[in-house]
Amino acid sequence: MSLWKIAWRSIQQRAFSSALTAFSMALGVALVVAVLVIYGVIDQSFRRSAQGYDLIVGAKGSALELVLSTVYHLGRPAETIPYTVCDRLNKESKYTPFIDIAVPVCLGDNYKGFRVIGTKTAMFDRLKWFDGDKLKDYEWDEGGNFAADEPFEAVVGAVVARKAGLNVGKSFPPQHGTAAERGKEHSEFQVVGVLKPTGTATDRAIYVNIEGFYRVHEEPKKEVTAILVSLRTNTPPMVQKGLPNEIARDPNLNVQAVNPTDQVTRLLEGIVGNLQRILLILAVLIVIVAGIGVMVSIYNSMSDRRHEIAIIRALGAKRRTVMVIVLLESILLALGGGAIGLALGHGLTGAMSGVIEEQTGVAVSALQFQLSELILVPGLILLASAVGYMPAVVAYRTDVAQSLIASP
Amino acid sequence: MLKHNLLPMLELTDVKKSFAQPDGTELHILDIPDFEVGAGEQVVLVGRSGCGKTTLLHVIAGISRPTSGRVKIDGWDVTLMEEAEVDQFRAERIGYVFQTFNLLPSFTAFENVLLGMTFGRVKVEKERARHLLHRVGLEHRLTHKPPMLSVGEQQRVAVARALANRPQLILADEPTANVDMGNQQQVVDLIRETCHEESVALILVTHAPEVAEQFERVEYLEQINRAWASR
Numbered sequence: 001m002s003l004w005k006i007a008w009r010s011i012q013q014r015a016f017s018s019a020l021t022a023f024s025m026a027l028g029v030a031l032v033v034a035v036l037v038i039y040g041v042i043d044q045s046f047r048r049s050a051q052g053y054d055l056i057v058g059a060k061g062s063a064l065e066l067v068l069s070t071v072y073h074l075g076r077p078a079e080t081i082p083y084t085v086c087d088r089l090n091k092e093s094k095y096t097p098f099i100d101i102a103v104p105v106c107l108g109d110n111y112k113g114f115r116v117i118g119t120k121t122a123m124f125d126r127l128k129w130f131d132g133d134k135l136k137d138y139e140w141d142e143g144g145n146f147a148a149d150e151p152f153e154a155v156v157g158a159v160v161a162r163k164a165g166l167n168v169g170k171s172f173p174p175q176h177g178t179a180a181e182r183g184k185e186h187s188e189f190q191v192v193g194v195l196k197p198t199g200t201a202t203d204r205a206i207y208v209n210i211e212g213f214y215r216v217h218e219e220p221k222k223e224v225t226a227i228l229v230s231l232r233t234n235t236p237p238m239v240q241k242g243l244p245n246e247i248a249r250d251p252n253l254n255v256q257a258v259n260p261t262d263q264v265t266r267l268l269e270g271i272v273g274n275l276q277r278i279l280l281i282l283a284v285l286i287v288i289v290a291g292i293g294v295m296v297s298i299y300n301s302m303s304d305r306r307h308e309i310a311i312i313r314a315l316g317a318k319r320r321t322v323m324v325i326v327l328l329e330s331i332l333l334a335l336g337g338g339a340i341g342l343a344l345g346h347g348l349t350g351a352m353s354g355v356i357e358e359q360t361g362v363a364v365s366a367l368q369f370q371l372s373e374l375i376l377v378p379g380l381i382l383l384a385s386a387v388g389y390m391p392a393v394v395a396y397r398t399d400v401a402q403s404l405i406a407s408p
Numbered sequence: 409m410l411k412h413n414l415l416p417m418l419e420l421t422d423v424k425k426s427f428a429q430p431d432g433t434e435l436h437i438l439d440i441p442d443f444e445v446g447a448g449e450q451v452v453l454v455g456r457s458g459c460g461k462t463t464l465l466h467v468i469a470g471i472s473r474p475t476s477g478r479v480k481i482d483g484w485d486v487t488l489m490e491e492a493e494v495d496q497f498r499a500e501r502i503g504y505v506f507q508t509f510n511l512l513p514s515f516t517a518f519e520n521v522l523l524g525m526t527f528g529r530v531k532v533e534k535e536r537a538r539h540l541l542h543r544v545g546l547e548h549r550l551t552h553k554p555p556m557l558s559v560g561e562q563q564r565v566a567v568a569r570a571l572a573n574r575p576q577l578i579l580a581d582e583p584t585a586n587v588d589m590g591n592q593q594q595v596v597d598l599i600r601e602t603c604h605e606e607s608v609a610l611i612l613v614t615h616a617p618e619v620a621e622q623f624e625r626v627e628y629l630e631q632i633n634r635a636w637a638s639r
Contacts, residue, residue: 001523001532006526009514009519010514012514013514307510311510312512312523312527313495314471314504314510315498315499315504315523315526315569316496316498316499316500316527316528316573317495317526318491318527319491320492321527400472401466401471404471404506405462
């Protein structure tokens with residue numbers, strides 16, 4: 001009979017207290033899993049959305065603000081820059097040889113809380129989106145891209161179509177400003193295409209023909225909030241790296257250019273990463289407290305179990321063997337609790353997948369594991385060995401003759 | 409001291425065991441100058457309560473170390489062995505039947521018997537465990553845990569467990585003391601028959617004359633233990 005089985009039988013004998021101990025461990029592990037999965041989702045969501053183009057060109061100011069506003073539609077739209085910058089980048093600047101396409105985006109309107117973005121057809125014909133693995137062309141769930149010569153056509157992301165009920169053929173009036181500002185309603189645009197889900201911020205936005213966007217705003221000067229620049233694939237890496245600074249220093253353009261991936265990496269590794277670390281430390285502390293619970297549970301049972309340990313010793317088990325049995329018991333409790341915690345954490349993630357997808361656009365499933373979860377297995381074994389050591393020593397020191405004589 | 413021409417299975421030479429008392433004096437429990445049991449021999453040790461019966465069995469089994477003297481089993485001097493070696497020796501060569509059965513309550517009857525062969529280098533033979541339970545009449549109780557068994561059945565499982573590791577020596581510490589009158593004879597018969605079948609030497613400790621009188625060799629602990637005589 002294996003020592004694992006002997007340890008398991010001991011756990012079974014104290015089923016209620018063992019279950020409680022394992023459950024407290026499960027809660028701690030579920031929390032760790034939740035933090036890891038949620039951070040994974042945030043990370044994935046941010047990184048996916050920040051790819052598909054190489055540079056964002058916008059008004060001088062905060063680079064992070066420009067990225068958050070343009071890529072994630074967060075915060076107020078930044079200051080604007082002349083539309084002519086976009087034309088120059090595409091046609092007549094010294095950077096043009098390296099540029100595949102520069103696509104203008106205008107922010108400033110919303111419909112039912114979803115950002116309405118004025119842009120050109122190239123947004124979906126030329127730019128791509130990142131699925132976490134590779135760049136892909138946009139695909140249509142219904143209809144297709146708006147036509148360049150139809151100013152009041154629009155396309156919508158997958159989440160918008162579902163939540164705002166904007167399917168092909170439906171018309172809607174964008175509202176000026178953000179939803180909170182309750183600005184005036186503009187003329188209606190008609191939906192001609194619904195994008196397939198991408199898991200990026202695109203899913204939660206409405207894209208209208210930039211010509212129509214300018215017409216409803218009745219502004220004399222054509223301005224844009226940002227320009228998304230996709231570089232040619234053969235652009236040397238050194239040039240790619242130097243372009244943002246070159247463009248920013250160019251007195252003829254008077255703009256800034258940022259690499260969105262760099263900004264997102266800084267954001268994730270800075271603020272978000274620190275937050276994740278704090279949450280993770282708290283979750284690990286909870287697991288350690290649960291581990292101490294395992295120790296208390298086993299340690300308290302030792303006085304009742306001296307007689308049993310003595311019987312096992314009398315049958316020929318060495319001191320070391322009974323010590324190992326107690327350690328295995330601790331490991332089984334921790335790993336059992338950990339397995340329940342994993343299931344609980346992923347079950348919760350699965351149950352909340354709908355909400356997560358709606359809020360972030362990232363599709364998660366209960367079976368989506370983060371590589372970092374693997375650390376839980378050696379971590380729990382180590383913790384269980386540490387907390388099981390003290391009761392194991394009690395087992396080791398049990399006086400066989402005396403304990404056999406004592407009543408069971 | 410051997411009554412027959414048997415090779416000695418157990419030899420005790422000048423075995424003494426004493427315990428320190430709170431007042432600093434020594435309490436002498438055992439002082440046995442010479443005691444032997446032959447291979448396959450069955451001996452009953454009779455003694456009153458407190459005369460050192462259990463202590464003697466613990467010393468023979470290596471559960472307690474003697475204060476001085478030699479304990480040889482099958483020629484091996486267990487007093488010279490390290491503790492872990494004694495444990496292994498016990499796991500492989502000695503079977504123990506306790507007065508209170510000492511079955512593990514969370515294990516089935518079958519698993520309790522398997523435990524008897526778990527800790528030595530002997531092979532864990534499930535078939536042997538089944539055979540032994542069949543031999544003691546419990547083939548229908550393999551999956552029952554001790555609380556579901558009667559007192560007599562529990563003691564029969566304990567006998568099967570003591571034989572599981574194919575021991576050379578069985579130590580039975582008052583095996584009938586907690587068994588009802590109806591089952592006492594059955595337990596004694598079972599232990600004696602199985603030991604005979606397996607050619608295992610048996611030392612059975614009892615204070616019951618009706619049990620003692622069934623054995624060919626009866627030893628009175630008060631006579632062989634000088635510590636008792638001097639108290």
